[in-house]
Amino acid sequence: MSDEAKELNKAPQPATAPAAPAVDPNAPLPPRHQLIVSSSPHFHTHSTVDSIMRWVLIALAPACLAAIYFFGFGAVRVLAICVVACLVFEFLSAKAMDRSNELKDGSAAVTGLLLGMNLPSNTPWWICVIGCFMAIVVGKMIYGGLGCNPFNPALIGRVALLIAFPVVMTTWPMPRIPASLAKPAEQVMPVASATPQHKGEQVSVMPVTTSTPLKFSKLARTELTGDKVLENSTIPIQKGEVSYWQLFLGIGKGGSLGETCGLALLIGVLILIYLNIVRWQIPVCYLGTVVIITGIAWLANPSAYASPLFHLLTGGLLLGAFFMATDMVTTPLSRLGAIWFGVGCGVLTACIRLWGSYPEGVSFSILIMNAFTPMIDRYTAGTPFGMPKKKGIKMPK
Amino acid sequence: MKLFKTLVNGLWKENPVLILMLGMCPTLATSSSAKNAIFMGLATTCVLAGSNFVVSCFKSIIPDKVRIPCFIVIIATFVTIVQFLMDAYVPAALVKALGIYLPLITVNCIVLGRAEAFASKNGPILSLMDGIGMGMGFTLILTILGAVREFIASGTLFEMTVVPHWQGFALLRFAPGAFIVLGIFLAIRNAMKIRDAKLHGTHFDPPSELNCTTCHICTLGK
Structure with missing residues (x-):
């Protein structure tokens, strides 16, 4: 009994x-x-923080495997360091702040994995650890732990590292190229040796490092505006070296661990959308807005601006739109709010990419829109069931 | 004894940065290195001491209704003096690094706040002591903040290399770093106060301005 x-x-x-x-x-x-007393919600969906985080980890697995395939042991190293460091920092800060330990819910592991996927595979270990500290302690625990953080912790870590160590964060080792597709090295590998100092970032003169295609496109634009003349700076895709399909698969494209293989990211996000963990409105509106704005720029001047498909497939856009901008804690609650959020991210990303001084703007734009989330939530709050239809915005106090 | 108490009051018990939360703008902006910070603090101390003394001397003849403009004129006089002195005796690069924040001491809320809250109610000597104490407290925190930021960002202290080949965390050199380090300082201050209160058997509530349950900024104007 x-x-x-x-x-x-x-x-x-x-x-x-x-x-x-x-x-x-x-x-x-x-x-x-x-004596069993229970109040009204008698049924629930069985989705808990643990299960959601487990599914996010599973959804990230294809992209991790792709990263390991392309970057080899370096990828394993960076991902493992980030995950372990995040778990350790979570544990220590929960101890220091007298908070119940939430290690087993896996949110710290997700943060660590996402942060690792935002780093180049040759990042020194101590930079990974600093990034994890910024992500977990400064980005999450100080605000009160999971659910109270206004900004995406992994992006906090990434942006802190990007500002603090621009050289490390913008030189990527070249991914491995499958033998069947290998071309003569000098053709495939856009060696950065001819690249002088550009906008305060020194491109290291190492034959193994390369820039992302995005940076090449930015360099190309500077060249067209007469700023600098660079040999290797034309957009690779316009030279016909890399096809869109290769960009989508991540072949011959430098970048952070998680940015390379669009296919793996797509598989992951489809799982999450199917499970209703991710709302499709955010990635669709995000990517759509980027395509529209970069498309207008491309149609206006195709020689200066890269095509929208190129923007879609390069840089961290897919990773950001699929896994960063869809974080449950830091995005609006309602569907309408999610649409606004996605459009805002898209506008900011496109503007930073087209006219900003950084080649990549995904992380900044998502963080900026995170700051707008409470406001979006407030203006898109729905009417609760049974309440009179709202006229204007009125929030219960 | 009272003089001494007034003097050390500003160092910790009523520290302008950590307790009164005054003068945040120069604190954040000029603490990028220990050297900048200490000179900024000393300049503010001079102005604070001088203006407190003069305001206290004239407190009976300044009409109540126009006291703020009068205070500002007195403070601006001292700022001008300090600026000329620094132009003459301090390396030009340092003055340039402090930039606009030197003339802006005129509108520093610590200076005006102490003139209003202390000097206009107390005698000249006491006010002088208060000005020096507050200034020293400001300088102390500013220098510690600057030293921490400078060390972590570039591995140097007062421009002397402490750790060679230090690959610093350059974020702390920029504005976000100032906010983060100052936030950590304030958190440490609150933690110490909570511990002190426990030791004395009393209760200390951290300031509630930024607590979401007591903050009404989202419903302002409603």
Whole structure:
């Protein structure tokens, strides 16, 4: 009996009290845990923080495998360091702040994995650890832990590293190229040796490092405006070296670990959308807005601006739109809010890419829109069931 | 004894940066290195001491209704003096690094705040002590902040290399770093106050201005 009652206590189903036996007034009262009182939400979806985080980890697996395939041991190293460091920082800060330990829910592991996917595969270990510190301690725990952070912790870590170590964060080792597609090295590998200092970032003169295609396109634009004349700076895709399909698969394209293989990212996000963990409005509106704005620029001047498909497939756009901008904690609650959020991210990303001084603007734009999330939430709040239709915006106090 | 108490008051108990939360703008802007910070702090101390003394001397003849303009004129006089002195005796690069924040001491809320809250109610000597104490407290925190930021960002202290080949965390040299380090300082201050309160058997609530349950900024104007 008591076992059964325990079971019932645990089960989230409507807890109908066990059929009471004939009441004997002299019988002792049942022990406290057998009295089952339950209030209204008798059914729920069984989605817990643990299960959501587990599914996000599973969805990230294809991209991780792709990163390991393209970058080899370096990718394993960076990802492992980031995940372990994030777990350690989460543990230590929960200890220091007298907070219940939430290690087992896996959110720190997700943050670590996402941060690792935002780093080049040759990042020194201590830079990874600093990034994890910024992400977990400064980006999450100081605000009160999971659910209270206004900004995406992994992006906080990435942006902190990008500002603090621009050289490390913008030189990428060349990914491995499958033998069947290998071309003569000097053709495939856009060696950065001819690249002088550009906008304060020194491109290291190492034959193994390369820039992302995005940076090449930016360099190309500077060349066209007469700023600098560079030999290797034309957009690779216009030279016909790399096809869009190769960009999508991540072949012959430098970048952070998670940015390379669009296919793997797409598989991951489709799983999440199917499970209703990710709302499709955010990535669709995000990517759509980027395509529209860069498309207008491309149609206006195709020689100066890269095509929208190129923008879509290069840089961290897919990773950001699929896994960063869809973080549950830091994005608007309603569907309409998600649309606004996606459009805002898209406008900011396109503007930074086309006219900003950084070649990549995904992380900045998502963080900026994170800051707008409370406002979007407030202006897109729906009417609760049974309430009169709202006229204008009125929030219950 | 009272003089001494007034003097050390500003160092910790009523520290202008950590407790009164005054003068945040120069604190964040000029603490990028220890050297900048200490000179900024000393300049503010001079102005603070001088203006407190003069305001206290004239407090009976300044009409109440126009006291703020009068205070500002007195403060601006001292700022001008300090600026000329620094132009004459301090390396030009340093003055350039402090830039606009030197003349902006005129509108520094620590200076005006102490003139209003202390000097206009107390005698000249006491006010002088208060000005020096507050200034030293400001200088102390500013220098520690600057030293921490400078060390982590470039591995140097007062422009002397402490750790050679230091690959610093350059973020702390920029404005976000100032906010982060100052935030950590304030958190340490709150933690110490909570511990002190526990030791004395009392209760200390951290300031509630930024707590979401007491903040009404989202419903302002409603």
